[in-house]
Amino acid sequence: MLACNGKKSPVETVSPAPPLVEAVDPPNAPSKTWKEHWFEHVQLLNRISYDTSVVVYYDGDVKPTVVWPKTYMAEAWNYTKRTYGKFGDDSRLFVIYHAGKYSGGHPGTYLDAGHDYRNVTDCGASSLDAWTTGIDNDIDLSTHEIGHIVEGASKGVKESPAFDIWHDSKWMEIYQYDVYLGLNRTADAQRWSAKMMTTTDTYPKAGTQWFKNWFLPIYENYGKAKVLNGFFTLLSQHFPKQSISVQGKTYQQYTRKMNFGEFIHFWSGAAKADxxxxxxxxxxxxxxxxADWAPMLTKAKTDFPAITY
Structure with missing residues (x-):
C-alpha cells in the first residue's frame, strides 16, 4: 500500500469513551417527574432540586435561570414550621411553578389526597417570563400559599373554621408580614405593611381595614408570632372536631365554621385580653x-369557658 509519507507513524491507542452513567436517586428521593391531576392542571412537572426542606418542580415553560425558590421557599417553610409546628410526617414542602398558564396559586396539604398527601404550593403566571425576579409578587404569592397550609392543616386538624370570616385571605396579610420579619427581610416587611395599611375590604362592612385595625394591633401588642400561633392552638384544643383517617393514621377535622362572636372570643383567648x-x-x-355579633360573643364565652382572658 502506498503512503504519502514513507516514515512509519506510531499507532495511538484511543481509549473508549466512558459509559454514560445516570445519577441514581437514594431510596427516599422524590420522583424526578410528577404528573398533575388536580383542577385544570395536567402538566408533567420536572424536579429541579430537593433537600430536606423543599422539593422544587417546574413545568416545561419555567426558565431554568429561576433558582430563588430553592432558597427562599426553604427559609419561609422552615420558619413556618418553627412557628406553628410540624405539618405531617414529611418535613418537606413541594413547590410547583408554572409559566404561561394557571395564573394564581393554590395549596395542598398532607391531609388531602388532591396533591398526593403532600404539603404543596402551586403557583402559575400568564407570562412566559414569570418568576425571574424573585422579589415582590414572586415571593408574595408564594408565601401566601404557605399561609393556606397553616390555616387549613396546622396542629393535625383539617379545614379552616375562620375562612368564611376572613375569606382569601385577610389572615394571609398578617401571616406574610410576620414571615418577612421572621426572616429578617426588613424591606419586604416594610413594603408589605405599606401596601396592607391602605387595603380596604367590603366584609364584614364596607371600608374594613383588616390589617391596620385588627391584625396589626393584635400582633404588635399581644405577642407577635406567638399570638398568631395561639389562635390555631386554641382552635385545635377547643373547637368542635371529628376523627378522620388519612393514609392509615388518625387526624382531626373541624366539623363547622365559626361565627363572628366565636372568632373574637378565640382571638381574645390567644391574646389573653378582651x-x-x-x-x-x-x-x-x-x-x-x-347580624349583631355581641350575643354570639356572649354565647361563645358560655360554649367555650376554658378560653379565658
Whole structure:
C-alpha cells in the first residue's frame, strides 16, 4: 500500500469513551417527574432540586435561570414550621411553578389526597417570563400559599373554621408580614405593611381595614408570632372536631365554621385580653350577614369557658 509519507507513524491507542452513567436517586428521593391531576392542571412537572426542606418542580415553560425558590421557599417553610409546628410526617414542602398558564396559586396539604398527601404550593403566571425576579409578587404569592397550609392543616386538624370570616385571605396579610420579619427581610416587611395599611375590604362592612385595625394591633401588642400561633392552638384544643383517617393514621377535622362572636372570643383567648372593643372599632357591631355579633360573643364565652382572658 502506498503512503504519502514513507516514515512509519506510531499507532495511538484511543481509549473508549466512558459509559454514560445516570445519577441514581437514594431510596427516599422524590420522583424526578410528577404528573398533575388536580383542577385544570395536567402538566408533567420536572424536579429541579430537593433537600430536606423543599422539593422544587417546574413545568416545561419555567426558565431554568429561576433558582430563588430553592432558597427562599426553604427559609419561609422552615420558619413556618418553627412557628406553628410540624405539618405531617414529611418535613418537606413541594413547590410547583408554572409559566404561561394557571395564573394564581393554590395549596395542598398532607391531609388531602388532591396533591398526593403532600404539603404543596402551586403557583402559575400568564407570562412566559414569570418568576425571574424573585422579589415582590414572586415571593408574595408564594408565601401566601404557605399561609393556606397553616390555616387549613396546622396542629393535625383539617379545614379552616375562620375562612368564611376572613375569606382569601385577610389572615394571609398578617401571616406574610410576620414571615418577612421572621426572616429578617426588613424591606419586604416594610413594603408589605405599606401596601396592607391602605387595603380596604367590603366584609364584614364596607371600608374594613383588616390589617391596620385588627391584625396589626393584635400582633404588635399581644405577642407577635406567638399570638398568631395561639389562635390555631386554641382552635385545635377547643373547637368542635371529628376523627378522620388519612393514609392509615388518625387526624382531626373541624366539623363547622365559626361565627363572628366565636372568632373574637378565640382571638381574645390567644391574646389573653378582651378584644371586643378592638373588634367594634375594626368591624362595627355586625357580622357580614348583618347580624349583631355581641350575643354570639356572649354565647361563645358560655360554649367555650376554658378560653379565658
Amino acid at each position: 378584644l371586643s372593643t378592638l373588634a367594634l372599632t375594626a368591624f362595627g357591631p355586625k357580622d357580614e350577614k348583618g
